[in-house]
Amino acid sequence: MKETIFFIKQLQEKGLKITPQRQEIIRVFLESKNNHLSAEDVHNQIAEKFPSMSLDTVYRNLSVMQQLGILTELNFGERKNLFEINSSQHHHHLVCTKCGVSEEIDFCPLEFLDADKVKNFKVKKHSFEIFGICANCME
């Protein structure tokens, strides 16, 4: 997969070693249907193919990759932290508080934010999430 190589090169450029464990983590994020994965999710999905890999390693690498900007840490107010791989386009979500499903939304508030409002502040990243009840749960 071409995209996999793109992320692996990012590791390389930042001076990180390319271990099988790290490749597996990237693979899981790219192949998973769900964009938002917890450390445990990642570990479970890897376990099928690679049972010896420890959860500790997942934690350590999610943390490293997040610092490098390969992953973004999300926080929907649950106990577990969720991570998302940074595709070229970032996006925000509608999160159903009943069933937990999240859907991407094509809207970014930063486009509407007047630069004056963030004067004297160097914006690095932002979060915008909408919580509510999805169509399925509404019935």
Added chain:
Amino acid sequence: MKETIFFIKQLQEKGLKITPQRQEIIRVFLESKNNHLSAEDVHNQIAEKFPSMSLDTVYRNLSVMQQLGILTELNFGERKNLFEINSSQHHHHLVCTKCGVSEEIDFCPLEFLDADKVKNFKVKKHSFEIFGICANCME
């Protein structure tokens, strides 16, 4: 304080008992300079005046008050969950990732969000936070 009474009445209306512990929690939120407090923060600030109050009670009440809409749970990606008391106006924040200080911003993305984008979704609440480096830390 008039505002205190407002929040205490909310407890009453929802059928909750007005215990000294609950009054203390509300007081801390109203008196604290920092709008965003973790369970431990609240507990520490109460400890000075009321050392016998347990952290468990803080947790239980933050949870209850959040369900009643008296408090909002925030999540800036730290380990601890933070809570904020709901004044009449909600607001969003600039959060400095260096020093942790957060500043309110006078902008709400929902005002700019086309209703079409959230069709078939019942919006209950939302989060919008901007992370970066504040003026102080920039020097």
Added chain:
DNA sequence: CTAAGTGCAAAACTTTTGCAGGCGA
């Protein structure tokens, strides 16, 4: 070869829960 990375085990931390007694309405 050697620094970075990993697995194991244990610890650290935050949050939740069961239970018996206490207290507000």
Added chain:
DNA sequence: TCGCCTGCAAAAGTTTTGCACTTAG
């Protein structure tokens, strides 16, 4: 008085850390 609330203690669950061994470059 009655049922909600609290404190205590213990458990549960997630994330971090120390250490010795392994491995990518």
